[in-house]
Amino acid sequence: MTTTLTIDSTGPLVTVQDLGRPGFIALGLSTGGAMDRLALYEAAALLGTPAPQTALEMAGRGGTFRVTHATRFALTGAPMSAQIDGTGVAWHASHSLQPGQHLTIGGTLSGSYGYLTFAGGLTAPALLGSPSAHLAAGLGARITAGDTFALGVDATPDRTPQTLSPTDRFNGGSLRLMPGPQSDEFDAATRTRFAQTPFIRSAQANRQGIRLDQSGPAFTAPNAATLMSDFIAPGDVQLTGAGLPYVLMAECQTIGGYPRIGTVIAADLPRMAQAPMGASLAFEWITCDQADVLFQTDAAILAKLRATVQPLRRNPADMRDLLSYQLISGVTRGDELAATI
Amino acid sequence: MSTAPPPPAPAIKDAANIFALGQDAVLIRFGNGQTSNPEKALQFMGLLTAAHIAGVIEIAPSLASVQIRFAPDRITRAAVITALQTLLQPTTAPQTPPPPNRRWTIPVAFGGPSGPQLTEAATLAGITVARAVADLTHTPLTVLAIGFAPGQPYLGHLPENWGMPRQSALTPNVPAGAIVVAIRQIVLFANPSPTGWRWIGQSAFLPFDPNRRDPFALRPGDSIHFAPVDATTIDTLRANDPNGLGGATWEGAK
Numbered sequence: 001m002t003t004t005l006t007i008d009s010t011g012p013l014v015t016v017q018d019l020g021r022p023g024f025i026a027l028g029l030s031t032g033g034a035m036d037r038l039a040l041y042e043a044a045a046l047l048g049t050p051a052p053q054t055a056l057e058m059a060g061r062g063g064t065f066r067v068t069h070a071t072r073f074a075l076t077g078a079p080m081s082a083q084i085d086g087t088g089v090a091w092h093a094s095h096s097l098q099p100g101q102h103l104t105i106g107g108t109l110s111g112s113y114g115y116l117t118f119a120g121g122l123t124a125p126a127l128l129g130s131p132s133a134h135l136a137a138g139l140g141a142r143i144t145a146g147d148t149f150a151l152g153v154d155a156t157p158d159r160t161p162q163t164l165s166p167t168d169r170f171n172g173g174s175l176r177l178m179p180g181p182q183s184d185e186f187d188a189a190t191r192t193r194f195a196q197t198p199f200i201r202s203a204q205a206n207r208q209g210i211r212l213d214q215s216g217p218a219f220t221a222p223n224a225a226t227l228m229s230d231f232i233a234p235g236d237v238q239l240t241g242a243g244l245p246y247v248l249m250a251e252c253q254t255i256g257g258y259p260r261i262g263t264v265i266a267a268d269l270p271r272m273a274q275a276p277m278g279a280s281l282a283f284e285w286i287t288c289d290q291a292d293v294l295f296q297t298d299a300a301i302l303a304k305l306r307a308t309v310q311p312l313r314r315n316p317a318d319m320r321d322l323l324s325y326q327l328i329s330g331v332t333r334g335d336e337l338a339a340t341i
Numbered sequence: 342m343s344t345a346p347p348p349p350a351p352a353i354k355d356a357a358n359i360f361a362l363g364q365d366a367v368l369i370r371f372g373n374g375q376t377s378n379p380e381k382a383l384q385f386m387g388l389l390t391a392a393h394i395a396g397v398i399e400i401a402p403s404l405a406s407v408q409i410r411f412a413p414d415r416i417t418r419a420a421v422i423t424a425l426q427t428l429l430q431p432t433t434a435p436q437t438p439p440p441p442n443r444r445w446t447i448p449v450a451f452g453g454p455s456g457p458q459l460t461e462a463a464t465l466a467g468i469t470v471a472r473a474v475a476d477l478t479h480t481p482l483t484v485l486a487i488g489f490a491p492g493q494p495y496l497g498h499l500p501e502n503w504g505m506p507r508q509s510a511l512t513p514n515v516p517a518g519a520i521v522v523a524i525r526q527i528v529l530f531a532n533p534s535p536t537g538w539r540w541i542g543q544s545a546f547l548p549f550d551p552n553r554r555d556p557f558a559l560r561p562g563d564s565i566h567f568a569p570v571d572a573t574t575i576d577t578l579r580a581n582d583p584n585g586l587g588g589a590t591w592e593g594a595k
Contacts, residue, residue, distance in 0.1 A: 022398075022399065023398075023399055024491070024557075025399060025401040025408060025410075026399075026400070026401035026402065026487060026560075026561055027487050027491065027492060027557040027560070028487040028488040028489065028490060028491045028492055028493055028531075028549070028557075029491040029492075029549075029557075127551050127556075128551070128556060137490075137491045137549075137551070138551055139551050178361065178363070178364070179361065180360060180361060180362060180363070180368075181358075181360035181361075181362060181368045181370060181374075181406075182374070185374075223374075223375065226375055227374055227375065228372075228374055228375060228376065228377055228404055228405045229403070229404060229488075229489075230368070230370070230374070230403055230404070230405065230406055231362060231368060231401070231403050231406060231408045233362060233363050233366070234363075235363055236363075253488065253489050253490070254401075254488045254489070255403055255404075255486070255488030255489055256489075263361075263362070263363045265363075265364055266363070266364055266365075288361045288418075291361075291364050292364060292413065292417075292418055294364070295364045295365065295413045297413075297414045
């Protein structure tokens with residue numbers, strides 16, 4: 001019994017994403033995958049799946065979705081307005097979608113990338129071992145209206161909706177920076193000033209990298225023009241010839257020529273990915289040893305999130321709305337009421 | 342007891358620096374970051390691969406460095422660095438680089454509309470165009486590194502007189518398959534691209550084709566020979582090319 005997901009309408013940049021394709025650096029292909037990997041783990045925690053599922057990444061705006069069999073889904077990452085047949089549903093939560101219902105996901109309320117994940121997973125053709133779109137490499141494509149995908153079966157489509165409080169990462173903030181191979185190309189005063197400078201997330205941003213703006217003098221390295229090209233990686237903060245900082249993201253190149261002042265640690269990259277245009281950002285230097293202590297395995301990230309998942313409770317302030325929703329829709333799921341107790 | 346001095350080991354230990362590259366990788370760089378040293382990087386990559394260090398999950402060579410990604414829950418950064426330092430000892434270095442996996446022959450049209458800057462490059466190298474084509478088709482070339490774009494190779498090295506720098510201005514666009522040259526190296530472009538390198542030839546070879554059975558044609562260490570053909574041949578190869586290899590052939594182990 002295959003469940004089919006049909007996408008009736010879609011925002012301009014909706015793609016299939018998972019954790020990417022590791023293992024191709026020697027061949028010039030970066031890992032790619034979700035811009036906000038934490039959102040995929042949050043979905044796994046909400047849906048109770050053993051590992052992150054392939055999801056739909058929605059940049060800025062979602063779309064309209066329906067399914068042929070009942071299934072749970074999770075809404076994670078950047079909060080977006082979401083409705084099932086006109087009734088608002090909570091973000092950072094799991095819900096059930098019945099055949100015939102329309103799930104409508106609008107624009108972001110904060111952050112940049114929202115994620116729609118189905119309990120049974122989403123099947124898309126794999127290229128080089130992953131179905132994730134790597135647009136810079138020409139792998140996969142943006143989703144367009146009318147696209148359909150097979151979904152795995154959800155054995156418990158009516159399980160109680162769950163929610164969690166996400167790490168606050170949707171309005172910019174502080175990013176921890178560890179030194180890298182070229183940090184010493186910048187003198188100590190420049191490195192210090194970098195961490196004292198308020199930055200703004202610019203309009204120039206995509207899955208390859210995000211430019212940051214600031215009003216002070218540029219950050220330059222004296223030998224930048226003659227540096228050998230060398231490995232670059234997501235999280236690296238690269239300064240162009242004009243001294244403009246870019247934070248490299250999921251689809252960055254594997255080798256680059258401009259010097260990098262440091263690397264944003266993995267735990268803070270989701271905050272960089274989600275910072276909306278105009279958000280304030282700042283960097284905080286940490287040592288390599290401090291960064292290593294902060295490394296978390298996938299299993300640890302998931303276990304920690306699982307411990308925070310709770311049944312979805314309606315905010316008491318919304319109770320009147322809840323009652324009206326039930327009256328209007330005529331559909332009251334027993335377990336949904338249980339979740340309000 | 343032998344009185345003979347130990348055999349001269351390759352100077353792989355010279356000026357190698359080890360850096361953190363994010364939380365799950367280290368970079369070992371040969372040289373000062375200003376000069377390329379791909380032979381040494383490839384040689385060290387061979388040593389590392391043979392060493393099978395538990396917890397090391399990916400090794401990649403670049404023009405002057407090797408990246409080593411590890412699983413921090415299986416091996417500490419300190420243990421990775423210790424293992425690298427052991428491999429850097431001259432006694433563990435092989436006497437010769439590993440043999441190339443595959444030997445490729447790739448048809449290329451040099452000069453004219455297929456390589457508008459061949460004459461300029463030959464002048465900078467202080468040789469005739471005929472001699473330049475002879476250098477380009479007779480010098481043994483190796484895939485030194487792959488990067489910038491998926492599958493895109495850096496080849497080298499041409500003779501010393503090809504040490505011309507990049508142009509100060511960018512050539513706005515060269516097509517996929519273009520052969521460009523600078524600093525004794527050659528890049529075969531995977532995609533249409535602007536470049537500061539000089540455009541000297543054209544192939545119908547696609548280094549990366551996601552729909553091909555093996556999307557990546559080349560591997561670091563492969564050897565490359567350019568077979569000179571005319572522009573019409575390149576057009577014909579491109580027009581009748583089910584696998585995007587542009588008439589290229591290879592022999593040797595996969």
